[in-house]
Amino acid sequence: MDSLPSNSNKSFHVRSNSLPSKPHPVVDEVDENLCRLRASEEATSSSSSLCQKLDRLQDLHDSIDKLLLLPLTHQALIDNKSVDELLEGSLKILDVCALAKDVLSQMKESAHELESALRRRKDDKIDVQKYLNSRKMVKKAIQITLKGMKKTNFQKSDESSEIVGLLKEAESITYNSIESLLSFVAGPNFPSKKSRWSLVSKFIQHKKVVSKDEDTNGNEVEMLDVALYQITNHKSDFLGRVEDVQNSLRKLESCVRNFEEDLESLYRRLVKNRVSFLNILNH
Template structure:
């Protein structure tokens, strides 16, 4: 008959971090795509950046609709910090949208004036109005870029000790999304500040 050994068997276990939720992985993929964009202020990089931001925020919306308990597990300080940055980004987005629409309107007026070109003073007036408007746009864009730079430098370093892995991943994703959003808007604003070519 077989006897049991009196030696204890040592069993080793490897503790691996759990896999992220697929939606969290999709958010991280979108963030990485946006980080790889060119930082040159070209029309293509602005378009790709804004289109990518739309896709990113749809993924983040999916992530937070999945994370129903997120607000319950976070400190109020974290929630306030994340909400504050998001609201400030929305303000910058709205102001930038107004600048772009004003820019488009002034370009249309200038094009219309140039098409009617009769050699009269209206063309010169339109060019002068557009030049002064573009200087105003540059000032406003530089002011917004400075606000974005300040937002980018503000970092919260608090650590969540009681949060689970999914909550930490969601917070990290939102913070990285804010940083990427700031860089995309900086590209857009620098695109608006490109100097006009002299005829």
């Protein structure tokens, strides 16, 4: 009879340690940010939706920075075999984010040069072709990158702690979001006459249906590409088409500027997170 209380106490002690405790508020914050991003993953990509996603990614990585300062996170990472994978993933995201920044910088420079050329109205055809050649280089660089990017889908593992699982999912969503941004910026290809006229038709309908003030959800990259295609393939009414290109240029430059600002803010947060990862491992 004397051994029963002892065993009972031991059993209670083990069970109380195994019961899940109330999640830390910061863990809840990370999970809530992930939920918002999950809900937008399948949404059709537009400049406004991508900017919103980049804003949410900044919120996510702000909360991750707070998570990485918690002692319970330090313990979870030190005791887990997935730390090397997380470090490799954070470096991969920084690399692709840096590439996206370079692409946007090149696009902004080319758009500015084209805008200046159209204002001068000298050697119009040559200057437009210069921009198109730059676009081809950007497209090629992005396409090579996208081919090398393996779509990552987060798979929850029973072996991973909750915190490690959240960090892995955050990496996956961030990586996929930047991939979506690159796909948007790459814009359309013109592989055949049929697809060309399809895009031209889309551009014309876009102009008829959507007013300038309401035009917030179109693909600014695609619209400019099509407007320039029209100029280079229709020698007549050049000046009449220049206005379309200038309008499309203004929208593209605004779009690129927003992307750049959001991407730069995200990049700083990603660097900060990686430094926190390294600090945890070096202690």
